[in-house]
Structures are given as structure tokens and as C-alpha cells.
Amino acid sequence: MFRIGEFAQIAQVSARQLRFYDQLGLLQPAHIDRETGYRYYSIRQLPRLNSILALKELGLTLEQIGPLLKDSISATELRAMLTLKRAEVERSLHEQQAQLRHIESRIAQIDRHGGTEGFDVILKSVEPAPFLSLHCAYADMDEAVRMISLVAEDGARQIKPALRDKLIVVARNDRDDEKLDLEIGFSLTRPSNAAVRLRGDYLLRASELPAVETMATIVRPGTNLESHTSFGAVGTWIEANHYQIAGPCREVFLEPITGPPGFEGALVEIQFPVRQVA
């Protein structure tokens, strides 16, 4: 019989660990002195302790290990648990690999640009939302910007504040078309079928912004022009982290546009639907 310290030394575990396993009922000492409370372990308990340690190595929790030590039904049951555990470890492994890529791409970014700003790409999911928008193609940026201003101002006037949510621009540049194929409009707090007529005879029609499970997003202050560099940043991020673009990009104006035209003070979230590439 060994005292807890000796037994701990033999088994290469800490005495605290043995007391803890005792407390959980995983490994009770062969004998406890009634008067002093001293725990005494037999070398015969080493195999049981080793079983615990081996199962722990496999990633099982102590709670899961407990029942497995009763060697009655354990064979099939153990197999089942291990199969589950395998799936879990595989998933976690993929996550870690992704994390490693994130870290490396971020390091590379610092080395290239030195800066640390504007590169906080975040993954999120978005819910579907009713959308009241104008779908049209534009020859150049200036034309598009003018139209966005128009929709922003007239929309703000004509849609009830309680119904109107955020100004959103969806870019459907599927092919490398010369023209900008945009959908400009407001998301709504609740469904509505009413169309809205703007100056110049433009018409906002009701539709729906579909849900997207995974969006790579970045928030940028500033004008549309500058936001184009952000597009590049997100693109780099997406490539470096083994994602690919899976749908039309969105620009969400997080603040109602108040200042003079040009959106100098605007806060814009750029969103790219993405999916992981194997």
C-alpha cells in the first residue's frame, strides 16, 4: 500500500488529481484510515488509473469515463463514444486549420501593408428581410452614386420611419460587365407590398433580400470610392482563408445618411456571401 504521494509518483500524476478522482468516484483508494483520513492505494489500482488516463488521452471527459470503467457493456458503448469523439476532433481540427490560415494571412497583411486598420473581416449570418428597391444598371460610378442619393433622400421622405430600416445596395456583377448592375433600396421592418414612386418617375418595388448563412463582412467609414479598396481587402481575406464568393455583394448603410451628398461621414458595412472551399 502506498500513500497518495508515492502512488502519484509511480503513476506520474499529481496527488491533487488522485484526490479529485476519488471525489468523483472514479478511483477510490483501496483503504482509508478511519482516524487520520489518510488515503492508501494498492499497486493493483494502477491498471484502473491507467484506463482513466488512456481514455482521457482520447479526449473523453471524466464524466464520460466513469460509466466505461464498469467493464460490463463497455465495448460497444466505448466504440460509439469514440466515433462521436472522432467526429468532434475532426471538426475541431478543421477549425484550427482555418484559424491557422487566418493568423498567417493576417501576419502577411501586416508585412505587406504595415497597417492594422480596416481589415477586421467578420463572418456573420443574415436573416431574410423584405426589401423595397429599384433594380437598374448604371454606366459609371457617378451615375450610380446620384441614384443612391436620390433613393436615400426620397425614400427617407416617403417611407414611414417605423417601416423603413436601412439603405442597402446589392451589386449583381455576375459577369465582368462594364455596367454596374445594382439594386438600390430599403430593407423593411415588416413585409409590405406597397410600391413607392420617387422623383423622376423611378419606382421602388417590393421584393425580398434572401437569408445568407455565411457573410464575410467589414465595416468602413467613408465614401463609396474608398470603399472600393475595402472590396479588395475582403477579397484578399476570402482567398487567403479558403472561402469563395457565393452570391451578390451588399453594401449596408448603417447610419441614416444625413450630411451633404458624398456620404463623407457614412458608415457602411460591406457584405460578401461566401462558402468554404474544400
Next chain:
Amino acid sequence: MFRIGEFAQIAQVSARQLRFYDQLGLLQPAHIDRETGYRYYSIRQLPRLNSILALKELGLTLEQIGPLLKDSISATELRAMLTLKRAEVERSLHEQQAQLRHIESRIAQIDRHGGTEGFDVILKSVEPAPFLSLHCAYADMDEAVRMISLVAEDGARQIKPALRDKLIVVARNDRDDEKLDLEIGFSLTRPSNAAVRLRGDYLLRASELPAVETMATIVRPGTNLESHTSFGAVGTWIEANHYQIAGPCREVFLEPITGPPGFEGALVEIQFPVRQVA
């Protein structure tokens, strides 16, 4: 300004998380109502929150993130932290891969043998120990077993209990020799140079059992013959888990041999020095 719930929804985090970040000083609300304690967040705080989330994705702790948010010295500092983190993640990745192999080999084992017994291989390190032993080659198992019995009995008689520790057999089968090249003796609790003479004019000489950093070990009750199946089990384990044998194997008799010859009740720990194979 948004209340905590709305802001949480926008940023896809929980309200609890925002309160927690407030508490840590990572992200304090733009305004707090003096009377009610309600937190109000500005959309302008979203970039900061996103920075936090992005850095968290990279695996940094909240404690590490705090200082990085002051954008004064962060660029080089961030790079340094990320380099550290990368090393950490890489190590953890290797560990997980090893764990996955462990799990898979264990599943395969269950499928082959159905059993769950006797396969608790665990890794440990052993300290160097003074050793009093007889080094010799034997033609067959029987001869070796007889000699082990002799050393066990005579050694127990002639070495003081306070000095004598455990009976250990070291097998130096470097080449696939026909003969068993064994070192049979006792480890000692403290160094001693005295040799011990046994019956039949055999002599135990002092030497040292070297330390081994990584030992694959398994504990088996039973005789030497049965223990040979254990050798196979450990071998399988070593291969499946990408280790390789890196030195002479040891058999440690954990209990002083008491019963009749044959070691029926003995408890033996088999130890293989191993190293990881890349």
C-alpha cells in the same frame, strides 16, 4: 443609439457578451443612463467590436486584446503576438492529429479484437535510477525465467529492503538475435557501489538505468508468457500512433514477487522507450 439587445442583434453577439466586454473595459457603451443604468451603444462602436471579434477569432484572449485596441503601438506588437499564437496553434494542431490517430487506432482495435482490456497504453517519463544487475544472454525463455527467479529470490534476501526497490528486466534485443540479451536486477533507492554475489556464483554489478523522456507503458497482470502478447499490443499501438522504438525495453515488476514460481500473480509494467516519428 441602440439598446443593448438591438446592438447585439446587429453585431451578432449576445447581450451578455456586451455586458461582459463592458465590465472588462473592452467596449464601454457610448452612453449610460444615470437613472436606469441602461446601456446605449452607438453604431460607431461597431468597428471596435468587430476588431475585438476578429482578434478573438485569431485565438487571442480578451486580456491580450485589450492593449491592442489602443492603436498606438499595435502593429509590431500585434505581429509578435500572432507569431506566438501561430506557434501555439501549430503545436495544438499536431496534438489533435495525434489524438485523432489514437482514437482511430483504438476504434480499429475494438473492431479487430472486440476486447477493451489490456490496451491501456500510456506515455510517461522515467527518472534515472541506480541499478544492481546481472547482464547475460540466454538461449530460451525457460532459462531466462529461471535466472529471473534466482535474482528475485536471492536479491530479496541479500539486498537491504531500504535500499532495494523493484525487480527490473531490461531486454537489449538490438538485432534479431536468437539469444535473449537481458539485464536482470534491482533498481535502488539510492546509489551504491557494492556488488552482490548470488548462488551459482552469479554477480550483480552496479550500474545505472538511464532516464527516458518518453516511455510507452502498459501494466499487465500475469506470467511472462502472457506478457508477450502485451508486447505485441504495445507494438501495434506504437506503430498506429506514429511513434518508433528508441531503446531497450524494460519489464518492471511492480509488486515484490511472493507467490510460487511462475509469477502467476505478478503485476508487470512493460516499458518501451519511444520517440515521435515526423
Next chain:
DNA sequence: GCTTGACTTTGACGTTGCGTCAAACCCGCA
């Protein structure tokens, strides 16, 4: 103006597997 239901506040405990004190005993050796 009042009711009501959704929201928010602080505070506390739980999670996992022990590490690390602290104060009070205990053991075996000289």
C-alpha cells in the same frame, strides 16, 4: 393614462479539471 409584454439591470452560480494556497494534522526518524 394605464396595462401589458418585451426588454434591461445587477447578482449569482455553473461550466472543466485540476493548480495553488492555507490551516491544521500526521508520520517516521534521530
Next chain:
DNA sequence: TGCGGGTTTGACGCAACGTCAAAGTCAAGC
């Protein structure tokens, strides 16, 4: 009969929140 090292129980700490609970607040509908 000391004494130094081991042992006991008990408690707190960790990392980043999730999940109640009780009490107070807000905003919309009547």
C-alpha cells in the same frame, strides 16, 4: 521528543461567457 516533510479538508482561481432570478423600465396599444 522534536522536526521536517507529507497529508487532510476547504476554498478560491481560471476563460468566457450561458443561464437563471428578482426587480425595475420602456413603448405600444387601448
